[in-house]
Amino acid sequence: MAVNKVNEDLLRERARYTFNIEELTNFIDGGEEGTRNRREVEDMVIHVKELHDEVPEDYLSHKERYENAVKKGCILIDLLKEHVLRHSSFDAYKPSNMYRVLSMAKEVSPVLLHMGMFVPTIFGQASAEQQEEWLHKALMLEIIGTYAQTELGHGTFLRGLETTATYDPSTEEFVLHSPTLTSYKWWPGGLGQTANHCIVVAQLYSREKCYGVHAFLVQIRDSETHMPLPGIKVGDIGPKLGFQTANNGFLGFDHFRIPRKNMLMRNAQVLKDGRYVKSKSDKLTYGTMMLVRVMIVSDAAYELSRAATIAARYSAVRRQSMPRPGQPEPQILDYVTQQHKVFIAIATSHALRLTGGWLWDAYSSLTHDLDQGNLDQLPELHALACCLKAISSRDSNSLVEQCRMSCGGHGYMSSSNFPTIYGATAATVTYEGEYTVMLLQTARYLMKAWKEALGGIVLTPTVAYMVTYNKAKPAWVNTPEAIIQGFHAVAVGKVKEAADGIEYHQNSGKDYEDAWNAASVMLVKASECYCRAIICETFWKEIQKHSRSMSRNLAVVLQQLSELYLSYWVLERSGDFFQVRTVPLTRTKFEFVSFASPKCHCQMCTGFVAHITSVVVLAVQVSIQNLTLTFCTRKRNEFDIGSC
Ligand SMILES: CCCCC/C=C/C(=O)SCCNC(=O)CCNC(=O)[C@H](O)C(C)(C)COP(=O)(O)OP(=O)(O)OC[C@H]1O[C@@H](n2cnc3c(N)ncnc32)[C@H](O)[C@@H]1OP(=O)(O)O
Numbered sequence: 001m002a003v004n005k006v007n008e009d010l011l012r013e014r015a016r017y018t019f020n021i022e023e024l025t026n027f028i029d030g031g032e033e034g035t036r037n038r039r040e041v042e043d044m045v046i047h048v049k050e051l052h053d054e055v056p057e058d059y060l061s062h063k064e065r066y067e068n069a070v071k072k073g074c075i076l077i078d079l080l081k082e083h084v085l086r087h088s089s090f091d092a093y094k095p096s097n098m099y100r101v102l103s104m105a106k107e108v109s110p111v112l113l114h115m116g117m118f119v120p121t122i123f124g125q126a127s128a129e130q131q132e133e134w135l136h137k138a139l140m141l142e143i144i145g146t147y148a149q150t151e152l153g154h155g156t157f158l159r160g161l162e163t164t165a166t167y168d169p170s171t172e173e174f175v176l177h178s179p180t181l182t183s184y185k186w187w188p189g190g191l192g193q194t195a196n197h198c199i200v201v202a203q204l205y206s207r208e209k210c211y212g213v214h215a216f217l218v219q220i221r222d223s224e225t226h227m228p229l230p231g232i233k234v235g236d237i238g239p240k241l242g243f244q245t246a247n248n249g250f251l252g253f254d255h256f257r258i259p260r261k262n263m264l265m266r267n268a269q270v271l272k273d274g275r276y277v278k279s280k281s282d283k284l285t286y287g288t289m290m291l292v293r294v295m296i297v298s299d300a301a302y303e304l305s306r307a308a309t310i311a312a313r314y315s316a317v318r319r320q321s322m323p324r325p326g327q328p329e330p331q332i333l334d335y336v337t338q339q340h341k342v343f344i345a346i347a348t349s350h351a352l353r354l355t356g357g358w359l360w361d362a363y364s365s366l367t368h369d370l371d372q373g374n375l376d377q378l379p380e381l382h383a384l385a386c387c388l389k390a391i392s393s394r395d396s397n398s399l400v401e402q403c404r405m406s407c408g409g410h411g412y413m414s415s416s417n418f419p420t421i422y423g424a425t426a427a428t429v430t431y432e433g434e435y436t437v438m439l440l441q442t443a444r445y446l447m448k449a450w451k452e453a454l455g456g457i458v459l460t461p462t463v464a465y466m467v468t469y470n471k472a473k474p475a476w477v478n479t480p481e482a483i484i485q486g487f488h489a490v491a492v493g494k495v496k497e498a499a500d501g502i503e504y505h506q507n508s509g510k511d512y513e514d515a516w517n518a519a520s521v522m523l524v525k526a527s528e529c530y531c532r533a534i535i536c537e538t539f540w541k542e543i544q545k546h547s548r549s550m551s552r553n554l555a556v557v558l559q560q561l562s563e564l565y566l567s568y569w570v571l572e573r574s575g576d577f578f579q580v581r582t583v584p585l586t587r588t589k590f591e592f593v594s595f596a597s598p599k600c601h602c603q604m605c606t607g608f609v610a611h612i613t614s615v616v617v618l619a620v621q622v623s624i625q626n627l628t629l630t631f632c633t634r635k636r637n638e639f640d641i642g643s644c
């Protein structure tokens, strides 16, 4: 029987790496303990033969695929429960661990929403008494839940949700009702056939007054028969682009009654007599979404790292064409165009992973502050979670597609796993806050910050440069720091341009809402640039910080990847760098400065036109010039992909 021999080209490439693979593995896992933990969980799962399909899932019916996914979900959850009981700790249930384990079964799990949103909502929005009643049951999957917020008629506009929860003081119950077809819950994962409970987000009415959207824990199916309870209409929404086994469903209520105590009451409450007790901020209801957005940044990095690994390995083993007659066909990895497609995917997976870790730390600190009643950081974290979720998911999805295309026809095979990874990352661009809407949320924050900057008010950390920007001495050195300053210059320029756009439209007679809409393309652009500056700066700073405690060989390679990321995005956004007119708050303009033609003659640099608009960008130009020069002409074997 043919033994699976590892391809010789791949073995040779792997033998060329110049750093310690285990050290990089520990770095990616967040330390040796993280690697041990991950390997322990993976080893628990990887040898379970029931998790490997005899028949490719694409040949199964929708029902068979679902049943297969349920079977795997049960196996995985049992293994995790064993881990929890063995270690008497819920570490295995940490969102990052949970997501990794569930994604080891190729299909999206029908219990993804249970672990990814239902449990976290109980953690984040249930009172202590409610956690006492529900949390253990949820963690042990004695109840299986989902998160039912989106309706047929509304996904983005939460304040427009139509499902009602009307308090009846005579019975101390809420009456849930779907008054229209558009009020039917639509999309919640696991709702089709799997969940018997859900978090329902509905407009709360008490004493004939509406208090806005609140969350309720609702049992929708009988615990014994699993049949829908009277007054509940529920089912599967049908086939989608991907996520075929997520079991997304619909849910309608016909005057369905739940006890008062099923309103999640950590933040706001309704007393027995119907009096409403307001929370510290009505945005705390949105807390679960912020958590998931923060997690999505790391998940985007993880999915992209899978695609980049497949593409890098394929590029090492695929030989194609004959640039030199009579010579062996080269590995496609030798083509600079192939490097240009694949290396940025590798660099971006590291950039998003480190940025995701930075954002998680910021979120954890916010959660601690919120527990102390301090909401100061909430607005900035909301803005960060929105733009980083949008940009990370979009970058991840488009680079997954780029990795697929870099593998030619074989990338189009289901067996490549690209279609599954693409389907999963495409979903993240839309769910948990649609791409454009999230960037407009961040823009809302940036417009406020800009107004404060003009007034010289000290701003929060990620926008502080907007005030100090024009005071910073232009960097005349050729360093990545100069490029990061350039990204700040671009972000300030775009924020100013959008703010001026709103002002222009208002001065031409539009009210604020219409002026905002007219300037919304510029607002989205400003958020993109603000976010790109954050990813570039965080990636570079994290690499500098960790390099001090790692071996030089690994530090060199990670530094190369961060330089590649910086120069790639300057080239991708070169138009913005040319256009940026650093008009600091003091209104002095930098002069146009002509620039010697590029030394490097590769198409990427010669395409890089000479004129630039500001001294800061001049320094940036010099940095790009040299960084890009290195990137274009460095042979691939110095860009170490041996670890792939
Ligand atoms: C394992 C994971 C699987 C995931 C599967 C998928 C699950 C899902 O998709 S669940 C459903 C997700 N749905 C969404 O994300 C809906 C997106 N829409 C919204 O979040 C909101 O509608 C909005 C933010 C777009 C607008 O909300 P609205 O109340 O209309 O707010 P305003 O724009 O008027 O701003 C008011 C004020 O509130 C601040 N704010 C809004 N959201 C948050 C938040 N989450 N946290 C903190 N603060 C928030 C906003 O910044 C405004 O502040 P000010 O500017 O100071 O007034």
Ligand SMILES: Cc1cc2nc3c(=O)[nH]c(=O)nc-3n(C[C@H](O)[C@H](O)[C@H](O)COP(=O)(O)OP(=O)(O)OC[C@H]3O[C@@H](n4cnc5c(N)ncnc54)[C@H](O)[C@@H]3O)c2cc1C
Residues within 6 Å of the ligand: 113, 147, 148, 149, 150, 153, 154, 155, 156, 157, 186, 187, 188, 189, 243, 248, 427, 430, 431, 432, 433, 434, 435, 436, 437, 440
């Ligand atoms: C795979 C998947 C799984 C999901 N799982 C769940 C789940 O488990 N639970 C749940 O509750 N929901 C879930 N959702 C729903 C998801 O949260 C919504 O689809 C998402 O919030 C977008 O809302 P929408 O679909 O109504 O799109 P819309 O908001 O209608 O967006 C449509 C278009 O309108 C634009 N638009 C909307 N508002 C504005 C605005 N103010 N300014 C400018 N442009 C605007 C958008 O940019 C977009 O281009 C899931 C969705 C998917 C795809």
